[in-house]
Amino acid sequence: MVNNPYIEQVKNHYKILTNLEEIYSIKWKWNSFFANKNPIILEIWTGLWNFFSKNVNQNLDKNYIWMEIRYKRCFMTAQKTLWKVKNNDNSCDNTKLEKYNNNFVVIKDYAEKINNIFDENEINETLIFFPDPWARKKWLKKRLLQKQFLDDLYARTKINWKLIFKTDHLGYFLHVLYEVEKTKWDILFKTFDYEKQWLYESDAITEFEQIFRWQDIKVCYLELIKK
Numbered sequence: 001m002v003n004n005p006y007i008e009q010v011k012n013h014y015k016i017l018t019n020l021e022e023i024y025s026i027k028w029k030w031n032s033f034f035a036n037k038n039p040i041i042l043e044i045w046t047g048l049w050n051f052f053s054k055n056v057n058q059n060l061d062k063n064y065i066w067m068e069i070r071y072k073r074c075f076m077t078a079q080k081t082l083w084k085v086k087n088n089d090n091s092c093d094n095t096k097l098e099k100y101n102n103n104f105v106v107i108k109d110y111a112e113k114i115n116n117i118f119d120e121n122e123i124n125e126t127l128i129f130f131p132d133p134w135a136r137k138k139w140l141k142k143r144l145l146q147k148q149f150l151d152d153l154y155a156r157t158k159i160n161w162k163l164i165f166k167t168d169h170l171g172y173f174l175h176v177l178y179e180v181e182k183t184k185w186d187i188l189f190k191t192f193d194y195e196k197q198w199l200y201e202s203d204a205i206t207e208f209e210q211i212f213r214w215q216d217i218k219v220c221y222l223e224l225i226k227k
């Protein structure tokens with residue numbers, strides 16, 4: 001018997017979707033769900049909330065969808081994101097708060113289910129940062145970024161939009177580069193040490209990346225585009 005206090009909290013949270021029938025019924029209607037035509041940014045294997053909540057609050061002209069499977073992380077992320085809204089907004093202008101609240105949602109489901117959740121050409125940008133590398137040889141098939149998943153994501157991405165991937169695991173990075181070769185994605189940018197590049201912003205990193213920075217571990221970065 002699982003005794004997880006977050007299960008009920010997640011099920012009752014208005015910013016978290018857990019009912020699979022409901023989630024899958026939104027397929028092809030995400031812009032209607034957000035009630036605007038703004039770009040849809042998908043963050044999967046998200047983990048914790050700092051990076052996500054910051055993005056949500058700083059980019060009101062984008063819609064954010066967050067996918068994670070752990071109850072506590074779903075709940076904390078939704079709460080922290082709403083909390084940040086209230087605390088950053090000194091004016092407490094209700095119209096503004098409503099606008100903030102409308103630009104994100106948390107989905108509690110597996111990343112592998114994207115075909116059930118999104119239709120073709122529905123996502124603008126996908127962020128996948130530090131997924132488990134499943135480093136042992138017998139686990140390699142468990143890696144999320146395989147040809148099939150990359151193909152599925154490609155089909156679901158709008159033309160001229162991107163997939164951004166980061167990992168500290170060189171083996172996983174090389175594996176992804178190999179898999180990408182078999183797909184229609186174009187490589188826009190790749191580096192084995194992106195801290196050296198202009199695109200690194202120290203205040204826009206995830207919790208896992210913070211740990212790697214402290215340990216001085218190099219981070220590999222890949223930006224793919226659908227042309």
Ligand SMILES: C[S@@+](CC[C@H](N)C(=O)[O-])C[C@H]1O[C@@H](n2cnc3c(N)ncnc32)[C@H](O)[C@@H]1O
Binds near residue numbers: 068073109128129
């Ligand atoms: C390594 S952590 C995430 C790191 C985070 N992106 C960061 O950079 O701080 C991996 C997260 O992915 C979640 N996860 C694992 N398998 C998943 C799956 N199949 N679908 C969605 N999330 C998953 C785990 O619960 C965990 O919170």
